[in-house]
Amino acid sequence: MRYGYGYFEEDHLGQVADTGLWRRIIAYSWPHRIKLTGAIALSFVVIGASLALPYLVRFGIDNYIVNTSIATAEAMSGLGKLASIFISAVILGFIANFFQVVILEWTGQTIMHQMRQQLFSHMVQLDLTFFHNNPSGKLVTRLTNDIQNMHEMFTSVIVTLFNDSIKLVGILSILFWMNWRLALILSLLLPLITVNTLWFSRLARDAFRTIRTQIARINAYLQESISGVAVIQLFLRESDTYTKFKELNNAYLRSNLYQIKIFALFMPAIELFSAISTGCIIWYGGGQIIQQHMTIGDLAAFIAYMRLFFQPIRELSQKYSIVQSAMASAERIFQLLDTPSLVSTENAKKGTADIQGNVIFHKVHFGYDAGQTVLQDLSFTVLPGQTLAIVGATGSGKSTIVNLLERFYEPDQGKIFIDGQDIRTLDTLWLRQQIGLVMQDVLIIAGTIRENILLDREMEDEEFNEVIDKAQLSHLIQQLPDGLDTKIGEGGVDLSSGQKQLLTFARVLARNPKLLILDEATSSVDSATEILIDRAIRSTLANRTSIVIAHRLSTIRSADNILVMEQGTIVEQGSHTELMRKGGLYQHLHNLQLARNKEDTI
DSSP states (O other), X not given: OOOOOOOOOTTOOOOTTOHHHHHHHHHHHGGGHHHHHHHHHHHHHHHHHHHHHHHHHHHHIIIIIXXXXXXXXXXXXXXXXXXXXXXXXXXXXXXXXXXXXXXXXXXXXXXXXXXXXHHHHHHTTSOHHHHHHSOHHHHHHIIIIXXXXXXHIIIIIHHHHHHHHHHHHHHHHHHHHHOHHHHHHHHHHHHHHHHHHHHHHHHHHHHHHHHHHHHHHHHHHHHHHHHTHHHHHHTTOHHHHHHHHHHHHXXXXXXXXXXXXHHHHHHHHHHHHHHHHHHHHHHHHHHHHHTTSSOHHHHHHHHHHHHHHHHHHHXXXXXXXXXXXXXXXXXXXXXXXXXXXXXXXXXOBOOXXXXXXXXXXXXXXXXXXXXXXXXXXXXXXXXXXOEEEEEESTTSSHHHHHHHHTTSSOOSEEEEEETTXXXXXXXXXXXXXXEEEEESSOOOOSEEHHHHHXXXXXXXXXXXXXXXXXXXXXXXXXXXXXXXXXEESTTSBOOOHHHHHHHHHHHHHHHOOSEEEEESTTTTSOHHHHHHHHHHHHHHSTTSEEEEEOSOGGGGTTOSEEXXXXXXXXXXXXXXXXXXXXXXXXXXXXXXXXXXXXXXXX
C-alpha cells in the first residue's frame, strides 16, 4: 500500500452548475427549510414593496400633481394618503428585510458552526499519512477561509440571487405593460449589458482565484515561519524570512489591486449603460409626452424602474463570482469530509477485555513514500511480560515500528499480531487504549497538573496518589505552589523537559495499559531526572509487555531481548550480555557511548 491523498489546489474554481455539490449543500440547509422558506416569502414582500414605490409616484404625479381637473384641497388630501401608503410600503420593506437578514444570518451561522465542527472532528481522526502529505496551512484554510466563503453564500448570495432574478423579471414585465416601445429601447441595450457582465464575471473569477491562491500561500508560510521561529532566530534567517513574506504579501496586494481595477471598470460601465438608457428614454418619452401619447407620471415611473433594473445586474455579476468561490470551497470541504482514514476500522472488533501483550511482527515491509522502504522483511516476537529493546542509528526504523504498532500507518506487506489477532481487524480506538506510549516530545495542555495527567478520566484519590508516586512526581508536586492544582502550559508554570517526561509517565500509568512503549523517553533529560525515570520504568514494567527505544544504552541493559537495527532490518538480537560477547554493531554502539560519556565528565 502506498500513501497519497489528492487535494484540490487553491486556484481551483467550482462549477456553479455542479448538481452533486448543490445536493450536499442543500442537505445542510434542509433542517432549516422552514426558516429558509420564511426568508424566501419575505423576499416577495421586500420585492413587492420596492416595485410598488415607482408606481405610487406615477399615480401621484398623474392624478394629483399635474391633474388640473381636481381641486387643490382634494389633490393635497390625495397626496397625503399616497405619501402615507408610500411610507408604509418603505417601512414594510424595511421590516421584512430586517427579519430576512436575521433569519439568514442565524441559519448561516448555525450551518457553518455544524460544518466546522464536523470538519474538525473528521480531520483529527485521519491518520498521520494525511497530515504528512498536506501542509497544515492549507488545512487551516479549509476551517477558516473556505468555511467563511460558504457562510457568505448561505447568508447573502443565494437569497440575493433569488431576489434579484425575481426583481428583474418583475421590472421587465411592468415596463412592457406600461409602454412596450420604451421597454424595447431598454431591451436593445441588454446584449451589451450581458456581454459586459459575462466579461466581468470571467475576469472577476480569475481575480478571485489568484487572490485565494495567494492567501493560501501566505497562510502556509506564516504557519511554517511561526512554528519554526526558534530555528529562524538561531540561524539568523530573520531578514530572508521577512523578504520571502514581503514577496508573498506584495503578490497578494497586486492580486487585490487587480480585482479593484476590474470592479473600477465594470461599475462605471454599468452606470454608463444606465445613463444612456435614461437619456434615450427621456428623449423618446419626452416626445411621447409632447405628443400626448404618454403621461409625465409614466415617464417618471419608467425612469425609476429602469434605475431599479440596473441595480440587480450589478449585484448578480458580483455575486456570481462569490458563488463560484463558494462552490470551490464547498468542493474542497466535501473532499476533506470524504477522505477516509487509511487505517480502516470497518468491521473492526474490540478484542479481549484484558490483553496478554503477545506482540508479533511477521515479514513486515513499510515505506512512508513510494520507492523509499523504511522496514524490510521485519519479523520478531515479544512474549507477554517481556521487555524488548530496540537500538540503532537515526533513520534505522525504530520509531516506525511504534507507528505501525499504534496503527498510525499500515504496513505495505506482512502482518502485525497482538495476542494472535491481526491488528487490522481490531478497533483502532480500543487498540490505542491498550497501549501506553511515552515519547520524547511531550504535549502539555493548558490546565492543572491533575488535568494533564488524567485527561478527563476519573480516578480515586488513593489510586491517583499511587500513580504520582510511581511516576516519581511526588517531590515535584510538593514544590509547586498549588500542588496538583498548579496550572501549567500556556499561562501557567513552565516545566523542564525532564519534568514533562515524568508527567507523561504518570499519564500512561493512569491508563494502566498492558503494553508499554518508551520511544526515546530519556534522550533529552539530565542524569538526575534519568535516575527518576529509571525508577518509574522499573516500577511500571512489571507484568507489562514493554518495547523500549532508547539512545542511552544504559536504560536497556536489563531488557529480555534487544534488537539492533540498521537500514530497516534486524542485524543482531539477543540480551545485553550476548550482544556484547558477539562483538558486533551493538558492542560498537555501546563503546562509542561509553567514550562519549567519559568526554562529558572531563
